[in-house]
Amino acid sequence: MPSPTLGADHPSAPPRTVSVRRRWAMLAVSTAAQASSATMVHGPAFLIPVLHDRGGMSLAEAGLVAAAPMAGLMCTLVLWGVVVDRRGERLALLSGISGVVAAGLAAVLVDGPWLVAAALFVAGASSAATNAASGRIVVGWFPPERRGLAMGIRQCAQPLGVGLGALTMAVLAEHVSISAALAVPLVAAAVALVLVALLVIDPPRPPATERSGAPNPYRSDRYLARVHGTSMLLVVPQFVVWTFGLTWLVDELGWAAGFAGVVVAGTQLIGALGRIGAGHLSDLVGSRTRPTQWIAWAAAGTMLALGIAASGSGPVVVAVAVLLLVVASAVTVADNGLAYAAVAERAGAFWSGRALGIQNTGQYLVASAVPPVAGVVITAWGYGAAFSLAAAFGLVAAALVPVAQERALT
Structure with a gap:
């Protein structure tokens, strides 16, 4: 993978421009990645009724399980931002979504609500990578006169992700199992990971030598x-x-x-x-x-x-x-x-x-x-x-x- 810190004129640097079709494809993939993270972070809220009625948990305890991915997310947003600034958007997306997949798989396989909550915390912490990286893909590849529209489309990811969880996770938890419900954000993240690997390219940025001189x-x-x-x-x-x-x-x-x-x-x-x-x-x-x-x-x-x-x-x-x-x-x-x-x-x-x-x-x-x-x-x-x-x-x-x-x- 080309280093995202190289100057745009370096032979190994990302291309200065891409086709319009590729640009919109990267917007779609970035939106899908953010939507999959939203499903992982907000979807567990739809498990509260089953955790309460069948799992023997109080509403407060069930709420803690549902809040675990959000807590993880808030702990790592700035840290993932540092990764994006220093190593680039593609690496952050691949690393973060891989963490979501691994932690999501653990949440599906482990037994007991508190182990599930721990796995969801890690999944949420990993999902924070998409917040900064997917937005930077939009800013880096779209010109100013199209950037607002592109970012507006990207910001649709949250309602799309929440909608996916609402339509699927509550029903699966009620009629199949908690593990089946948690498989929804896991599969969504796995699909997003493949799409990012295939389509996302780091946008060009100034030479690495300018990083230390970039003013706060x-x-x-x-x-x-x-x-x-x-x-x-x-x-x-x-x-x-x-x-x-x-x-x-x-x-x-x-x-x-x-x-x-x-x-x-x-x-x-x-x-x-x-x-x-x-x-x-x-x-x-x-x-x-x-x-x-x-x-x-x-x-x-x-x-x-x-x-x-x-x-x-x-x-x-x-x-x-x-x-x-x-x-x-x-x-x-x-x-x-x-x-x-x-x-x-x-x-x-x-x-x-x-x-x-x-x-x-x-x-x-x-x-x-x-x-x-x-x-x-x-x-x-x-x-x-x-x-x-x-x-x-x-x-x-x-x-x-x-x-x-x-x-x-x-």
Whole structure:
């Protein structure tokens, strides 16, 4: 494999350009790799009912098993970013996904929920490689005027991965076994590993001699820190909707769980399309931050309107509230690809892996805190209050977006 640290003019270096078809193929493979990781990290949550009902575990214990891969992921995001910065995207992807396959196989074969949890922790830790590496593939191979769209497509990986787990793992756990359910992310990771080995090429980067002289992008200004902060703030309305939307439809509106699940699954698809649309818009306007600010305002307005409607009554108000829930599910996730592209573009070839690791770590930390805090708010004041309070985070995010510090896309 050619060394990713060589200059682009070196005979062993990666090619300066690839065909358009190969470029889109690498985007598809990177998205598939990220989706397989999302299935491994988020899929075990669908095992909680079986672990609780048949495995004799309390809900808290079953929740710990389901949270194991997420915990592993958060521990290694920045470390994998260092690997990407120093050794390249292809090596990080191959190593990380190989670890997912090995740990996933162990999770399928071992006996006992705590051994499964340990294997899932390692799988999650390995899967973090895809977060930085797959994003860098997009930034490295796509020109600025197509990068937003490409990153928006790549950011669809999470809902696709979660959707795969939702459609398969709960059913297999219920009717076959936990091991059969865990085989789903294992197979997905194995397929992604083969595709990466066949199709992914490291994008060109500056000569290795420039690495030591690459300035720390966090010291020059607060641009990256403000992008991180904006994304962390916008995680709050996103996860309030994601976590409690279905519960609100079932508990407050009296919908059947199955029908509510179909609606929520549909909002995931709409959210994925929203990410693509936001990315394309950023390409058209030549900015990642201005559309992010528009999205923050829209998220604040939509969540406030949803909170007001959810506090009301009557068939018309309820219908409006459900429509607003669908809109909020799309709007609150639309910024993810923009922030990812903004971080990678500003951090540069020798820092973006770490910067993307920091970006994801901050988002996951906030995401882990949202459900319990929002649960307390809902218990005390109701769903309308929780939705309305989440709107405040969107307003603060809109003020924090570093529009004035953004540079021309290169």
